[in-house]
Amino acid sequence: MPRYSRKTDQRPSPWESLVAYTTLRALVAVVGLAFLVGCDRATATGSGKVAHLSMATAGPNTLDPVQGSTQYDNRASIMVYQTLLHYEYLKRPVTLSPLLLTQLPTISEDGKVYRFELKRNVFFHDDPCFPDGKGRELVAADVFYSLKRMADESNLPKGWWLLKDSIEGFDAYYEQQNDADEFDYDMPVAGMKVMDDHHFEVHLTEPFYRFSYVLAMFQTAVVPREAVEFYGKKFARHPVGTGPFRFKRWDTGIQIVYEKNPNYWEEYYPEDPGLEEDGSEPYPGYLKDKKLGFYEDAGKRLPLLDRVELEFFVQSQPKWLKFRNRELDYTTVPAENFEEAYVKRTAQVRQAFSDEGIRSHPEPLLDLIYYGFNMEDRDFGGYDDTHKWIRQAISLAIDWDERNEAFYNDLCLIYDGPIPAGLDGHPDAHALPHAYRGADLPRARQLLAKAGYPGGKGLPKLVFFTSRGGRNAEMAEMSKRHLARIGVRVDIRLVDFATLSDALRNRRAPFFALAWGSDYPDAENNLQLFYGPYKSPSSNSFNYDQPEYNAMYERIRVMSPSPERTRLYEQMRDMVVEDAPMIGSMGRTRYYLIHKHLKNFKPTEAFFNWPKYLNVN
Amino acid sequence: MPSVAPLLEVKDLTVGFRTDRGDVTAIEDVSFQVRPGEILGIVGESGCGKSVTSRSIMRLLPEQNSFIDHRSEILFNGVNLAHTDESVMRSIRGNRIAMIFQEPMTALNPVFTIGWQLDEALKYHTPMNKLQRREHAIEMLRSVDIPHPRQRYCEYPHQLSGGMRQRVVIALALCCGPELLLADEPTTALDVTIQAQILSLMDELRKKSDTAVVLITHDLGVIAQICDRVVVMYAGQIVETADVESLFARPQHPYTKALLESIPLPGPAHHQTRLPTIDGLVPSLFELPSGCRFQDRCPYQDEQCVREPPSLSQESNLRKVRCFFPINES
Amino acid sequence: MWAYIIRRVVYNIPVFLAIVLLVMVLLRQQDPVPGLLGKNATQKEYDSKRKELGLDRPLMVQYVSLLNQIVRFDFKQEMWTQPGMTVGEQLRKAIPPSLSLTLPALVLTSLVSISIGLFSAFARGRWLDKALVFFAVLGMSVSFLVYIIFGQYLGSYQLGQLAGRPIFAIHGYEPGLEHWAYYLLLPVLISVVVSMGYDTRFYRAVMVEETGRDYITTARSKGASTAKIMFVHMLRNAMIPIITRIMITLPFLVTGSILLETFFGIPGMGNVLLTAILNSDFPVVEVFASIFSGMFIVSIIATDILYAVFDPRVRLQ
Amino acid sequence: MISSLRRLFESRAARKLRRDNGALVALLVICVYLLVTIAVMCNAISLNDCSQVIGPKSAAGFFLKELPERRFEIARTSMLKPVARALQNSDPTAALADVKLGRWAVADKRLTQLQKIVSDAIAIQHELEKSENLDQAPELEPKLVEFERKTAELIEPLSRWDRLAQNAAMLLGTDAQGRSIFFRALYSIKVAIQIGVVTAVVSVLIGAILGAAAGFFGGWVDHCVVWLYTTFSSIPSLVLLVVIAYAFSASDAKETLLPVYVAFCATFWIGTCRVVRGETMKLKQLEYVQAARTAGFGSARILFRHVLPNTAHLMLINFSLLLIGAIKSEVILSYLGLGVQSQPSWGIMIRDAGNNGDVMSGFFWQIGAATFFMFFLVLAFNILSDALQDAFDPKHL
């Protein structure tokens, strides 16, 4: 066998080179490219005035006003739609003013007939649902059409309760049409009268004062019938309204983008009212507003922005980080980040933040955070003394101050009864003399002993329903600890919101944690929570049913603000405090941090159509 | 034997392993020579260190847990392979020294064709171009009696039978024309009929190309069939070395003798008779006795055997035995 | 081969049916309607909603109708929590972000961990190997969550502060290649870091298995260099388990990384799915589960086919 | 089984394991964790200890010095305010008895004395409160110290034992509610080990029995088992976990760990089943199984005496891998709110830390404690399972 001359150099095989070199090259390329692109991105932003707003949710459920119920639905749809009335932007306390109307509705003497005049030259957005794609003018029929949609069950309306029992013939219409094969919108309703395209009347069954507030609620926003019929079910994701912004796109789970409506009717930024003749402020906080430059854009045509990006956040950390990176124009301060931005004790924004030009704005909410009992529960419900004492004892054991401190940086307002600060009937004093505000353990123990359960012995476990999410679990644990101090044992049921609703609806939850945000700035909205006929599955989750209370509620419902009404409010409040179907209460103050470049932002959660007033540099 | 210069000279090869029970010496002071064209048989029972010997020559033992004693020498054409560079080893492996393994079923890479695997070896060691390599590889396949070599060239190992695969392994070993072939139990896994094929093939190749062969086996029949000289190993040591005729005719070490006797012999005379056996067990490498390693099993065991280890006698260059009392019968 | 594929598909039909049923039964342990209706719903509304969603029908009827939809690829069912949006639209929207997160992550993880695994296996027993294995184990011992929380804090926030401008997005997503790195590179890197430990160990084990094979000794005795043995002989053989692992992971690309997506606000499948489960949006979960299991079955069959491609010993029958 | 374990202990694998220093350290660490678990089970740290407020909120660990603003806050809110409030109660004596902070209690003084201290302290407090930010007012330091001293007078000095216990509880700081991070992290060990052990044992047993049956009997049994595990593995495990946990959230069992167990076992048995099935198919071919069959043994006997014990090493390795899996998955599930309820666990601690923005505000104690406690346990098991794999690998020297 021949031998061959030996070879020393070794060339790599194709396979080898393929693996060894491509791997490396690909890796370098991927990472390199990524960094390159990543660095370029920061400069690539669109032109025009853009506001970056945020919401702490994965997104609204719907943009159809009648289907909406949450604050998020409200905020997202009110960009596009408009209501007949709205609240004056800068004025406090909030005051109703006409939006789509030329003036506030004129109300007849008996308070039952409302007359309206619509603004002219208000056009719907240009949209393919209209002939030629040009938005048509808003007419009176649209208003009634929109109200009737709230009665149509096939729309899954969330706000029927707002109109129930109030407009003449509307309840009968509701029954009749929902039982019929098809919902007939053309069928007239006795209480809804169209005079001409711009004039109409509503006849109420009783002089409900809250009716005006309802007309400022987003559920009653005016929608064009063409769009509803054109888009069908898709209408919930294709809003067409009269608002200052048009819906551009919805990236599910990320953001909704709105752009300026070029055909927006002539609406102007509020004029500077100037000081009163006596040198006093026209409204509290006027001088501050002035100082913050809120009147610099006075008289300018709205909206001031070209685009609004409403971004969604489920986790609070990214939202906060984005604000810090100036990728969001403002943020509400998560309780957990409060100390980072504020000196906790004084609630003053820290130097580093104010140096950046970040402005802080505390905004008290019409907020009611409470624990509730099911008054029909065998062990903890009932109106007899024993059960009342048990509830009062439990109420006395709960230490709201500690909760406030641990979870809310001591920034909440603790008050007695269901009426939040800023509304008639809110107790002025630190505590009502007869309140059962915790923590007063000696008294709690006494009451418990009086009820026959000294030291909690023999008392069944209190099953406590609270929804998962946020820091509810921790709060529940804290309350459990509080109650353990007087010997009341607690069984925490940490459930998702659906299960909680279900438990409340079926009156299965003996004890629960809930919160109520006022739909409109009137304590009537809070007091209806205890009205007997509204028992579960309606809003009265307590199933509180006291004839005396019910009678008073029926009275205040049709009263306009007056000292007499306030007195009644107070009586009702005190009844609730004494019977203790509810343990409470706490009202939050929302802290806003606002970047310097965001102009005209006066945070509020009473209404949400303020993005049209915003401006950026 | 003509006194040609040895091709391979192993001197005092001592190899150890690091194990979880501590270091252990697998082979100790193994010395032998191989001349060109010669077949040296290394015989012994399992665990005696014969495979370690061949793998040390090729330096194929895992470096992390084995070590070659620094005094050991493996002189191949004068180069000491025991402590040479890995790069030098690479140019020698497969080129001047080639190896055949026991398991033809697993020794070939299953995902490459026969041709690719032959080609690879040629590519490393010869300056031939692609076409030449292919032709040469096919020629090699033919020379190991593989039918339809052109077709086989493109096939994968699993498409071949065991005997055929072993022939491919041999072709792989021989394709660069090595001077020394290490065959580590090349026929153990094969049936007798295939063993016969492989043995005659090796014999033929040796005659044709004057390649020296170190044949490792436990089968004395195979040794008797083709070897020139024999090294008998026991428990990591060489106990006897001799040319094949004299070893079989006059074994001097008691172990060699017993080993030879324990093979069943053909013919009616031996039918169903009791076989002579070696009692006891091979000592564990971890618990080697202090004296002669065979002492426990040896019928001739003496005090001296227990006391001191016997060294390999130097009766002649061709005949060595590690025993105080070598058997001397004719 | 076609016979083989068809047989495998036929065999997997019961698997598919079981998955759909399993998901259905599990989901129906909870009544989603109260959650969907909100606080002031009446019993009447409740009943009509149940009826509308078809939840009043017997389970088997619901099952058959669901299967019917799946078989007909009819994903025009409306989502329960997002009126006006069909399940199909939701899925179509969610797939691209998921893929653009998980595909690069998979590629990068595989490349990095295969290389490390290869080197580690080859340096087996030496300090380099020990260090690599130790780091892999170390990395695996920290919770995914901690990686995400700190990854986001350090990677997008602190790094952005340091650089004076955002390098990685904290949250959110925009389609398009030019935005990819900004939004997705950080999650991808976190995902690589998290899964690298597992993969490296797996690939190392595969490679170690291969280093012990006889053909490696043969290759060495042929005079092949270490690099040759690693990259040519071993890698090619190790391709089989590597491919299996990668193929099996492929369908999971669509699920994406649920936690990463929710944390970084990437509207991918994982995000959608998790939200759907938590909000009792049954159609989304059911359709998703069936699509996913279908893909899983396909990928298993595809793995077998690739097997045959990479391993000449394997013949499909 | 006992002999099988003994065999395991005396095996080559165990010998290899005993020589593996890393594995030994890992075992030691695991033993420490187990001891803690036992201690917790013996009520050394009760659920009560974990839910009790033991100190000021969000206190830093290792007794690190806080900033003045925080010190002021602590002095004011943790004792002064509650005492002041109690003194205003209609029954001040009873109310004062309720004022407790961990082991601290109100000093045994006359009401008037206390009243005096309180009003003195409040006077200093008012002076201090004039400063906008105490952190930037070093000149007020002496006042602050005085304030702290004054408020400390309200407190009964602790006995030596109580001080020790208090210090231990405060070792890693407190969470936003003032609960001991150290105790919670320790208690979480029990929860983690409990979840880990229960799910790993159950999953390994289910997996091994099904796998062995499938591998051994083949045919329809095999088809069914393979079908079952293909089904379960075709759903991404996290999704399955979430769906199962979701399904349970409607039931009354959610208070217990049962939902977690079920969710984990449903996904975890698959891996064991797969490897045991493969191994059984291999073992079935082995001659000793055939020998058992020629000896006339029944299938059950062969399966349980001859086949299953020989997969013990696989079960052991799987056990330790599943344990890790369970501990890590628990964290994720708890983070999503679907895992452990009503007792502390590392997942809950990380969730709380995340929700509290601890990371953002640079308060790493809670997340750090959970991470580190978990890290060492998981690391130990990781190293151990690595060592086990090596030890049982016949090819490994």
Next chain:
Amino acid sequence: MPLVEVSNLVKHFLVRGGVFNRVLRQVHAVNGVSFAIEKGKILGVVGESGCGKSTLGKLIVRLLDMTAGKVQFRGQDISHLSASELMSVRRKMQMIFQDPHASLNPRMTVGAAVREVVAFHKIVPKREIRDEVDALFAKVGIHTDSQEKYPHEFSGGQKQRVGIARSLAVNPEFIIADEPVSALDVSIQAQVLNLLMDLKDEFDLTMLFISHDLKVIDHFCDSVLVMYLGFVLEELPCRDIQADALHPYTKALLGANPVADPTQRHELTVLAGEVPSPYDLPRGCPFAARCELVTNQCRQEMPPLVEKESGHRVACWEV
């Protein structure tokens, strides 16, 4: 009456595939094997790997189910006995396996392994089990003290002894030894062969001895069955195989076997070609393709197994 009589034993393994898992093809492992073993005799079976010799052994003890044919044990047809009926037969038929390492349960001490069998079959009363097992261990030459050791603590030869002890524990009459010494070193092989020889006499055993090594068969057995591709090609008594063998394949096997004596070196017989695939058997003699004496008839027709003289049967047209 022969103790064991096998007639026309056939085993086909089925290879399934396709959409409906049809039988795609069959592996013809054993094709019509017939033989009989008289009590007290040792029948060897020799052949190359894959010739079906191990399958044959497993078919006889019913470890595998036969496709066709009959196995009679003491005149009783055991081919279709149910599992419970098989029990009593199993006691009388035992098997010794090739791989001493794999044939013992690594998780059981060797003593336990043997005791388990004794206890299971209730060979002796419970009290006497230990003595019985001690005696067995003594017989196979394993120190009684070693009973509590695990298999890995023994060498291959010892393990094989334990295996033998376990088979003997049920007092069998018939033993199938499937390559019992192939995995052992030469010196150990001799020990085990001697042991088997002793035990055979002591227990009056009948044996089927399977091996690929003609040397061992020749030495140990009374007669031998030469198998090729599942067929028996020749059965001959083991007095002097070298001289007696008639079939060309048997001769080839003998010729390929190197002799352990360098003075008797001969040119080894090298068979050309390969064993045909067991998937599709050739029509004629299975050895035809490699046979030097092949004729057309060989290729067309399988030669019958013809008795040439008492106990010597050959299947070849040319003999």
